[in-house]
Amino acid sequence: MGKFYMILVFLLLFFAGCSTSSLESVAKTNPSIILEDKSVAKWLEVENANSVIRQDGLVELEIVAKNSDSKSRIFTYKVDWYDANGFTIQSITSKWKIVQVEGKRGVIIREISPSHDVINYKLRIGTPNDNDKKREQNVNIKEYRGD
Amino acid sequence: MLQKVLLTMCSFVVFTIVLTGCTQEAPRHVGVDNPDVQAVVSMGLDRQDFEKAATDAVNSLLRSSALSKPDGGRYVVAIGRIVNDTTQRIDTDLLVRKIRIEMLNSGKAVVTSAVSASGNDDQIIYDTRNLRDNDEFNHDTIANKGTLIAPDLSLTGKIIQQTKRVDKNALVDYYFQLVLTDLKTGYVTWEDEIIVSKVGDRKSVNW
Numbered sequence: 001m002g003k004f005y006m007i008l009v010f011l012l013l014f015f016a017g018c019s020t021s022s023l024e025s026v027a028k029t030n031p032s033i034i035l036e037d038k039s040v041a042k043w044l045e046v047e048n049a050n051s052v053i054r055q056d057g058l059v060e061l062e063i064v065a066k067n068s069d070s071k072s073r074i075f076t077y078k079v080d081w082y083d084a085n086g087f088t089i090q091s092i093t094s095k096w097k098i099v100q101v102e103g104k105r106g107v108i109i110r111e112i113s114p115s116h117d118v119i120n121y122k123l124r125i126g127t128p129n130d131n132d133k134k135r136e137q138n139v140n141i142k143e144y145r146g147d
Numbered sequence: 148m149l150q151k152v153l154l155t156m157c158s159f160v161v162f163t164i165v166l167t168g169c170t171q172e173a174p175r176h177v178g179v180d181n182p183d184v185q186a187v188v189s190m191g192l193d194r195q196d197f198e199k200a201a202t203d204a205v206n207s208l209l210r211s212s213a214l215s216k217p218d219g220g221r222y223v224v225a226i227g228r229i230v231n232d233t234t235q236r237i238d239t240d241l242l243v244r245k246i247r248i249e250m251l252n253s254g255k256a257v258v259t260s261a262v263s264a265s266g267n268d269d270q271i272i273y274d275t276r277n278l279r280d281n282d283e284f285n286h287d288t289i290a291n292k293g294t295l296i297a298p299d300l301s302l303t304g305k306i307i308q309q310t311k312r313v314d315k316n317a318l319v320d321y322y323f324q325l326v327l328t329d330l331k332t333g334y335v336t337w338e339d340e341i342i343v344s345k346v347g348d349r350k351s352v353n354w
Contacts, residue, residue, distance in 0.1 A: 056215035056255070091252065092245055093202050112209045115253050 022046070023065070023125070036076075036126030043069040044125075047106070057116030061123065063109040067101040074100050076128050079111045082120040089115055098132055188345070190319050191235050192306075196343045200323040201245035203341045208246075213300075213327055213337035214255035222256045225298035225330075227264045233308035233321065242323065246302070261295050264303075300336065301328050317349040 024041035026049065027033045035041060048064040059081075067073050078096045081089045088094075091114035101107045113121065188195075208214065216222055226247070229239035250256040260269035272295070278284045304325040311318045320342060327337040 054212070054215075056212060056219075058209060058215075058253075060210060089252075091205075092198060092249060093206055095202075110206070110210070112206055114205075114209070114249060117254065 027125075032120070032122055034122055034124045036124050040075050040125055040127055043067055043073055044075060044101075059113040059118050059121060061109075061111050061121070063123070064106060065101075065109070066106045067103060070103040072100060072102050074098060074128055076126050076132060077109060078124045080122045080124065081113050081115070081118040082122070083115075083117045084119050086120075089113075089118060091115075096132070098128055190317065190345050190347045192233070192237060192321060192343075194241075196321065197241045197245065199343060200341045201242055201249070204246055204323070204325050204339055205249040207339040208250075208327070208337055209253060209255070211337045214250065214253065216255070221254065222300050223296055223298045224250060224256045224258050224327075225262045225264075225301045226258065227301040227303035227328075229303065230305040233306055235308075237306065239304075239306065242304075242306070243302070246325075256300070259296065259298050262298055264301075298330055301330055302326070303328065312349045315349055316346055319345045319347075321345075 022041060023044050023046050024035060024038060026046050027035040027041075032051075045066050045068050046063060047066055049062070051059065051061040053059055061079070076096050076098050079094055081091065081094060083089055093111070093114055099107055099109070109123075111123075214222055226243055229243055231237045231239055247258050251258060261272050262268060276290060278289050279286065302325065304323065307322040307324065309320045309322070311320075321344075323341040323343070325339055325341075326335055328334070329336050
């Protein structure tokens with residue numbers, strides 16, 4: 001029951017933060033979103049954000065965002081999943097990912113917790129460092145054609 | 148005399164340059180996520196490619212609820228054939244093992260070592276049962292008949308390669324196709340296809 005209420009609080013904060021499209025304002029009102037580099041907020045706008053605890057106990061989150069710049073942009077993100085004791089749960093899915101978004105196009109981030117032991121998460125959003133540029137990984141890129 | 152000295156000096160310089168070029172970098176450990184290592188990309192399947200395919204497959208599998216048992220228990224999954232339809236020698240365990248680990252850690256499934264079409268079965272399971280006829284062993288410590296659990300689901304798949312050459316470039320597409328089948332009904336309860344594409348000089352692809 002404690003887990004349910006904790007997630008409910010985060011969900012409420014999440015939806016409260018979704019009333020505007022500014023990534024920075026969403027991050028301010030939602031402790032689960034951490035903006036590692038505020039410069040991303042200048043061009044990445046959040047159009048929709050959803051988080052749900054499924055019946056099977058897994059936590060699923062989805063963020064639909066759009067690149068407001070006319071140029072193609074790159075950002076990075078990572079989801080850290082936490083158990084009831086506050087320990088991170090290791091998973092191959094919990095790695096920094098580099099996402100490229102074409103100018104004026106959208107991107108969908110969809111992640112699911114690796115275990116039903118997860119009761120909390122932190123979504124970290126930033127920009128690639130020099131090492132990321134070396135890796136040039138483009139994984140889990142989802143794009144959709146916006147209006 | 149001067150010419151001989153000059154010739155000797157030039158030979159020495161050339162010799163030194165050649166030797167310097169022949170020295171090999173001493174072996175050293177590199178981290179798994181070392182960016183210098185990850186920056187090395189070949190036209191074949193690299194470790195990062197298997198990780199991407201496994202990551203995408205696990206995300207897709209968990210989102211699909213195919214491993215969510217109605218009574219909240221865990222499914223028993225057997226690993227079936229993963230066909231390598233590429234021109235490379237690949238141990239498909241490089242892909243499957245990562246998926247198995249995530250399935251186990253999810254708490255939604257267990258993988259059986261008693262049944263496998265990919266050589267992942269553990270022969271010791273059957274060797275220990277053969278000890279029932281051996282009086283040297285305490286029979287109370289040997290597994291009884293009827294204790295092995297049959298699998299509910301099987302994970303099978305295929306890795307396909309398609310190579311296209313255009314002008315000076317080569318485009319290689321790798322298709323990781325995975326299927327989860329309900330063994331009682333034969334229904335496919337989940338499947339996905341992950342594509343990894345690479346572009347490079349056509350000379351770098353000789354297969």
